[in-house]
Amino acid sequence: MKITLQHFPLHFKVPAGTSRGVMTEKQSWIVRISDGISEGIGEISVIEDLSPEYISLAEFELTIKEFLSRLEQGWNDEVYQALQAYSSILFGIESALLDLKNGGKQIYFDNAFARGQQKIPINGLIWMGSEAFMAEQITQKLAAGFTTIKMKIGAMDLDTELELLQSIRKNYSKEEITLRVDANGAFDAETAQAVLQKLADLDIHSIEQPIKAGNIEAMKKLCLTSPTPIALDEELIGIYNTEEKIKLLETIQPQYIILKPSLHGGISGTKEWIALAEERNIQWWMTSALESNVGLEVICQLAGEYSNSLPQGLGTGSLYTNNSESPLTVAEGMIFRVLS
16 A cells, blocks of 8 residues: 555634634644555644644644555554544545545445435534624525534633524524533533533533543533533543443433544444444444545445434535635535535
8 A cells, every 4th residue: 555644734714713712723634645555634633622632733744744654564453443542544544445445436335425416414513702702603504495503612701602592592592593501521520510500591502521521520510400411522532442431321321422533433433432332222322523525425425324304513614715625515514525
């Protein structure tokens, strides 16, 4: 195998605000694997302060190159096991190998979505910012036909954030518009209790990660008593062992889990989380971790492998000034492939 690596930092059109800060750039690498006939492509993409394997740009790139050097000798269980703690690298390599296996046409999974025959419902994402900026985004998403809106909360004044949600709910019932919120662990356990009740009063569908990951007993209590369903996200990061996954799901018993292959064990790890969740009647949806269109394509096709009616979090392809060309298209709250 011949392997090449390209550093491909992604530049946001508009600074992206989260409870962890504002992003203007995101680190990404494109990996290509060739067998001399076909070439497979994948993306290794990290979020600083969230991807546990990322310490610094230079150190992480060296780690990628070390794994790719091992991979050139052949894909085997030893390489796979060593990659378990490097979700982003594993995701990129798995993607490129799948593409190579299927002829190098960016068909990672041969399913209806990949063939342009299926549309996947997605949520419209509202980024943190000024009240006017967030209100403008909400108006745009509703006008674009989204029926599920996801809003980041926890970085601004909570009353302002609740007022924005209330402004939607005044005009649209929960049957007309589904509202999700993502706190990214912004609240402490005591504050979260009060927030969860206020969200329930607004018929909020779910809240992602109301408190910081690692507070297992506090999260278990919240999931047991919360009037607003809770979805785990960051809580799943760094857990690669099957038994540990089972223990987490059975201890906390969340209503939902949210899966990002770049953060949650690559393609194989995501599939395992889904299987374990479904065995325990825990619902899930998949979302991108702000990948370019290369990684987003893989995640969309992976989502197309499942019959899941919940809107997925897959509409981030238009965030960047330097994104790659893609057949992925978003219209009327759906993402789909437009093939020539």
